[in-house]
Amino acid sequence: xxLKRGIPLIDQHDxxxxxGGKFGGSFIPETLKKPVDDLTNEFKKLRKxxxxxxxxxxxxxxxxxAPTSFVKLxxxxxQLGGAQIWAKVVSEANxxxxxxxxxxxxxxxxxAMGKKYIVGDTGAGYAGKMLSMAAKKFGLKCKIFMGxxxxxxxxxxxxxxxxxxxxxxxxxxxxxTLVDAVSECMRYWVSNCDNTHMCVGSTVGPNIxxxxxxxxxxxxxxxxxxxxxxxxxxxxxxxxxxxxxxxxSSAYGFWSEFIDYNKKKIELIGxxxxxxxxxxxxxxxxxxxxxxxxxxxxxxxVCQNKEGQINETESISAGLxxxxxxxxxxFLKDTKRARYTYATDEEALNAHxxxxxxxxxxxxxxxxxxxxxxxxxxPKLSKDTIIIVNSCGDAKKDRDILxxxxxxx
Amino acid sequence: MSSLINQAFQNAxxxxxxxxxxxxxxxxxxxxxxxxxxxxxSNHADICELGFPHNTPIADGGQIQTSAYRAxxxxxxxxxxxxxxxxxxxxxxxxxxxxxxxxxxIFQYSENKFLEKCKKSKVDGLIVVDLPYPENKxxxxxxxxxGINFIQLVSPTTSKIRLKxxxxxxxxxxxxISMLSTTGGKLKVSSRKILERYSKIKNQNKSxxxxxxxxxxxxxxxxxxxxxxxxxxxxxxxxxxNSINRRQNTVTNVTSIVKRLKNKIK
Numbered sequence: 001x002x003l004k005r006g007i008p009l010i011d012q013h014d015x016x017x018x019x020g021g022k023f024g025g026s027f028i029p030e031t032l033k034k035p036v037d038d039l040t041n042e043f044k045k046l047r048k049x050x051x052x053x054x055x056x057x058x059x060x061x062x063x064x065x066a067p068t069s070f071v072k073l074x075x076x077x078x079q080l081g082g083a084q085i086w087a088k089v090v091s092e093a094n095x096x097x098x099x100x101x102x103x104x105x106x107x108x109x110x111x112a113m114g115k116k117y118i119v120g121d122t123g124a125g126y127a128g129k130m131l132s133m134a135a136k137k138f139g140l141k142c143k144i145f146m147g148x149x150x151x152x153x154x155x156x157x158x159x160x161x162x163x164x165x166x167x168x169x170x171x172x173x174x175x176x177t178l179v180d181a182v183s184e185c186m187r188y189w190v191s192n193c194d195n196t197h198m199c200v201g202s203t204v205g206p207n208i209x210x211x212x213x214x215x216x217x218x219x220x221x222x223x224x225x226x227x228x229x230x231x232x233x234x235x236x237x238x239x240x241x242x243x244x245x246x247x248x249s250s251a252y253g254f255w256s257e258f259i260d261y262n263k264k265k266i267e268l269i270g271x272x273x274x275x276x277x278x279x280x281x282x283x284x285x286x287x288x289x290x291x292x293x294x295x296x297x298x299x300x301x302v303c304q305n306k307e308g309q310i311n312e313t314e315s316i317s318a319g320l321x322x323x324x325x326x327x328x329x330x331f332l333k334d335t336k337r338a339r340y341t342y343a344t345d346e347e348a349l350n351a352h353x354x355x356x357x358x359x360x361x362x363x364x365x366x367x368x369x370x371x372x373x374x375x376x377x378x379p380k381l382s383k384d385t386i387i388i389v390n391s392c393g394d395a396k397k398d399r400d401i402l403x404x405x406x407x408x409x
Numbered sequence: 410m411s412s413l414i415n416q417a418f419q420n421a422x423x424x425x426x427x428x429x430x431x432x433x434x435x436x437x438x439x440x441x442x443x444x445x446x447x448x449x450x451s452n453h454a455d456i457c458e459l460g461f462p463h464n465t466p467i468a469d470g471g472q473i474q475t476s477a478y479r480a481x482x483x484x485x486x487x488x489x490x491x492x493x494x495x496x497x498x499x500x501x502x503x504x505x506x507x508x509x510x511x512x513x514x515i516f517q518y519s520e521n522k523f524l525e526k527c528k529k530s531k532v533d534g535l536i537v538v539d540l541p542y543p544e545n546k547x548x549x550x551x552x553x554x555x556g557i558n559f560i561q562l563v564s565p566t567t568s569k570i571r572l573k574x575x576x577x578x579x580x581x582x583x584x585x586i587s588m589l590s591t592t593g594g595k596l597k598v599s600s601r602k603i604l605e606r607y608s609k610i611k612n613q614n615k616s617x618x619x620x621x622x623x624x625x626x627x628x629x630x631x632x633x634x635x636x637x638x639x640x641x642x643x644x645x646x647x648x649x650x651n652s653i654n655r656r657q658n659t660v661t662n663v664t665s666i667v668k669r670l671k672n673k674i675k
Contacts (some may be wrong), residue, residue: 027512027539029468031589034566101520128487174464186467203646294513295465307487308517309464
């Protein structure tokens with residue numbers, strides 16, 4: 001299994017959609033074969049279409065607000081000693097998280113395909129909120145599938161979705177979280193694929209959805225590459241790019257331009273959700289030894305039992321609370337290009353507290369997992385090491401959880 | 410020698426009616442009960458489909474999901490599914506049984522081991538919901554080698570070219586999904602339309618047995634009786650749920666619904 005150079009990772013799959021011969025694919029019911037093929041062909045066409053690219057860039061700049069800023073966290077750096085800590089503040093994007101890139105692109109594709117309805121899944125509610133925003137912006141009718149448990153714990157985002165005119169469909173099956181929301185959304189698409197476009201909220205699902213999402217979030221690393229060059233004159237020699245990984249859309253987007261670099265120069269570190277310290281449950285398929293399985297139409301490392309039943313997961317952060325992970329991250333793990341670890345709920349909360357105490361930054365619980373790793377390793381590293389954390393979401397949505405766990409208003 | 414599946418269709422044809430295929434979930438609501446149900450309904454059904462439940466079923470509607478979750482909750486394991494099939498075959502050795510489920514269960518068991526186990530348990534066929542053509546080619550070949558029917562699915566969205574290829578690659582039976590829906594949806598397409606599409610599939614190769622499934626209930630079954638076979642799943646699972654809720658005998662209730670279904674297509 002080998003990574004190729006000079007080819008975007010999203011295109012390094014075989015004819016059946018597998019990365020490294022075993023991750024990804026399209027394990028879908030027959031009914032979805034045609035809509036998935038149609039979407040695949042449309043995307044192939046659109047990504048080469050200059051007009052479409054111009055449109056994308058226009059909305060990325062004027063609607064999403066590209067580029068998001070790249071800042072040094074001086075206080076945190078001084079406090080920890082060791083490596084310099086920087087942040088790519090992706091949470092500045094319209095709506096408050098990286099999910100807006102994928103949502104905007106899907107809305108544009110939906111329009112291009114002449115469909116009027118768009119549906120999507122959501123965990124933390126960001127994917128749903130952004131899809132509802134994009135749907136409103138482009139005049140599409142929108143339905144969001146969301147686990148009943150997540151609806152309760154991410155109320156601010158639900159309010160936003162409703163305000164944007166989207167219908168939230170609560171999902172009561174299974175663990176009532178993201179995994180069930182994705183299943184229910186796919187079921188809905190099976191029944192309505194003739195007039196409805198489906199957006200998968202992360203770099204998961206059948207091959208084409210992994211590709212579209214990765215293609216969309218790659219904007220983050222395109223910006224960062226320019227910002228690094230302008231800040232340091234050239235790409236520095238010791239960089240560590242730290243990103244949380246649930247499905248893996250923000251991590252892929254943060255890394256895509258840098259995968260070709262030597263890992264000694266640019267290390268890629270993915271941080272999964274380790275769950276509560278005292279619980280056996282987690283949402284860390286890459287860093288806590290799981291086997292390959294098929295979930296939601298793709299093969300990836302999956303939290304599952306011996307029989308192949310998908311395990312319940314547990315994490316304080318709804319956005320990372322998912323038993324599977326992007327096939328591209330499985331590929332990056334097995335080729336050893338990226339390193340994956342996890343942070344517990346408690347570590348993420350501590351990191352959130354520390355970052356907000358020293359910096360004018362309010363990372364949500366998802367990137368707080370990445371900050372936890374940065375805080376852990378920074379003191380041991382040299383001063384010329386540049387740690388960059390993708391602060392990919394804003395903590396407004398976590399208001400209720402933070403109040404409960406930390407007493408923060 | 411012709412497969413038991415082929416023979417079942419031939420028997421029905423001789424009686425001038427479509428074959429009746431039932432779907433129940435192994436272990437719903439217990440291992441023992443599901444075997445009893447299976448044995449009892451097989452007196453009226455021509456072919457029995459037995460689901461091996463998965464907890465992330467992306468193509469199943471509410472009724473079958475409920476049955477699947479119930480079976481898993483009551484502790485059903487994949488080896489229990491095989492033992493149910495094997496037990497069933499001890500007394501009903503000429504009644505074809507088809508296992509149906511999602512690919513991850515097979516993948517975790519390992520394809521070869523799974524198929525060996527099927528063979529030992531005298532399973533006649535397999536339907537894997539999320540392993541479409543052409544990805545299923547190698548698995549389907551493995552099935553054939555062991556004398557197990559791999560059943561291809563086609564749907565209203567299947568293109569002409571694709572249909573040709575799928576039929577060419579199919580074994581004795583092809584499953585036509587009546588409409589764009591998960592299992593157990595309300596039949597939203599007219600029977601005439603469904604049969605029109607059915608004929609197009611059938612005309613590709615008359616020797617293949619083509620069954621129609623999804624949305625078939627006591628109300629709709631009669632209108633589709635021109636098909637080679639008709640599958641009823643959700644309506645049966647729903648009856649199991651209702652019987653449990655009313656604390657009634659699931660075996661008797663499910664058997665009588667299957668009997669009624671059969672009478673409607675005689």
